[in-house]
Amino acid sequence: MTVDGRVSRLNRGTTAEEVAALLRETIMDGRLKPGEQLREEGLSAQFDVSRRTIRDALGILARERIVRHYRHKGSRVVLFTEEDIRDLYRVRKTLEGSAAARAATLTDAELRPLSEAFDQLAQATDSGHAQEIVERDLEFHRAVVGLIGSARVDDFFAGIAVEMRFALSILETTYRESAHRPAEALDEHRAICQAFLHRDPTEAARLVQAHADANERLLVNVVASTDITALTP
The missing domain is CATH 1.10.10.10 (Winged helix-like DNA-binding domain superfamily/Winged helix DNA-binding domain)
Structure with missing residues (x-):
């Protein structure tokens, strides 16, 4: 190697x-x-x-x-198991759902990092550079979690960020040849960003849940299709 x-x-x-x-x-x-x-x-x-x-x-x-x-x-x-994926996304959905609950009270200044993170993700998606897309995707979700307004929650998210980045990298590697998934994912991020900018907690909660559910399903499918017989120690 x-x-x-x-x-x-x-x-x-x-x-x-x-x-x-x-x-x-x-x-x-x-x-x-x-x-x-x-x-x-x-x-x-x-x-x-x-x-x-x-x-x-x-x-x-x-x-x-x-x-x-x-x-x-x-x-x-690490070779993720189905339970690893479900647990990781359980944490992410809990955090992002908490951020969505605050959408109605967020100020323009608080929302600016989210808007900027989306713009950077859109640029990365246009470039087609896989790892840049992963980095900007993670930064977008870091910005969502940042809307909770808790330094301790930010520190907690930083603790799972590498694992989350690895999961996103697996998704990007698996689906990078797909003509539609990157565009779909960008549309999902755009809708999430707009829901927050419109101060709509119900729509923001629905969209972060739907986006996380979609990624979770894709990753579970990847895990299920992996032949682990030669990899198990």
Whole structure:
């Protein structure tokens, strides 16, 4: 398994955070597949860093829930189960539903980050760059959650953001050849944004639920169609 050409830039002074960042991006863009094994010895040689640094980097990714460690069997890129997807989206729907409940009382200043996030998502969708779409999609939903107005909730969302980004990356990778899904998703985000801008809590709640339900169904279908027999440790 080769991560990418940037490995040659690393040296013995490289930190676990830097290794984790490179591995994270490689997972997100699909070069490391769900279920793929991450061998400490091979990664240590490839990055030219100590196995301790690799172990610490994998620990960072495990805390972000995109790598899973199996006792006596090493680490693998997370292979989502159906329950993982449902649980992740249960959290997201709870948070975004709480934001929708505040729609009627939000000020123009509070709504501006959401409007800006949608504009950036629209530009990314036009560009067709998969990882840029994923990043802007996540930022849009971060802006929705930000409308709750709670620093603690923002911190909580940041804690699941990497896992959510991984889920969105799987969707984007799976459906990037589809001519209609990116356009459909953008239309769904546009409608959500408009419902908030119109201060309509009922419509905002309905739309965030419908959008999350659609993504959840697609991801569950991806999980159900994955052959895990060769990947299970």
